[in-house]
Amino acid sequence: MTSEHYLAGLTAYRELFWPDFIERDGCVFLAFDEARYQEWLRTLEGDRARVEAMMNHRHIVDSLPQAVEEPSRDLVLAFGRLLREAWDAKLQRDFPDRKFVVSFPEDHSDDLIDYEVTFWQEHEAT
Numbered sequence: 807m808t809s810e811h812y813l814a815g816l817t818a819y820r821e822l823f824w825p826d827f828i829e830r831d832g833c834v835f836l837a838f839d840e841a842r843y844q845e846w847l848r849t850l851e852g853d854r855a856r857v858e859a860m861m862n863h864r865h866i867v868d869s870l871p872q873a874v875e876e877p878s879r880d881l882v883l884a885f886g887r888l889l890r891e892a893w894d895a896k897l898q899r900d901f902p903d904r905k906f907v908v909s910f911p912e913d914h915s916d917d918l919i920d921y922e923v924t925f926w927q928e929h930e931a932t
Contacts, residue, residue, distance in 0.1 A: 822869060823892040827900055834901065834927060836862050855926040859909070863924035864889070882918050886910045889923050897925060 828838045833854050835843075838861075846857040866886045870877055890910040897906045910923040 822864075823889060824896055825893070827897070832927075832929070833858050834862075834897070834904075834906075834925075836864070854929050858926035859924045862926065863922045865919060866921045866923065867919050877918060879918060882921050883912055886912070886921055886923050893923070893925055 825836050828835045830838055830843065831854070833843075835858065842861065843857065846860050847854075850856040850860070866882045866889070867877060869889070870881070870885060887910065890908050894906070894908040897904075897908065905928040906925050907928065908923070908925040910921075912921075915921065
């Protein structure tokens with residue numbers, strides 16, 4: 807592996823584990839697309855917490871290094887827990903006056919692709 811490949815990998819994992827969050831309309835996102843946001847707002851009847859949860863979810867298996875062809879459940883759980891902890895810490899640091907839920911359910915499926923981590927805010931009722 808060249809140093810450029812190594813640096814690219816480190817940068818990708820820095821962005822995954824310690825993201826630069828994007829604020830929009832009182833919501834916080836990992837990435838933002840206006841059309842997708844408006845579609846989810848309509849579909850979820852303006853429930854911004856659910857919109858955040860949908861737009862911020864990441865499947866653990868899709869986030870693993872490409873070299874991991876057949877991950878074990880233990881690896882998926884360890885990776886998901888680490889990602890949940892990192893996002894929780896970063897959200898608390900970046901938004902100390904807001905309340906977030908960072909979710910990583912661990913016992914909901916036998917299919918590893920179903921394991922995902924996401925976050926949303928506990929929004930005030932409007």
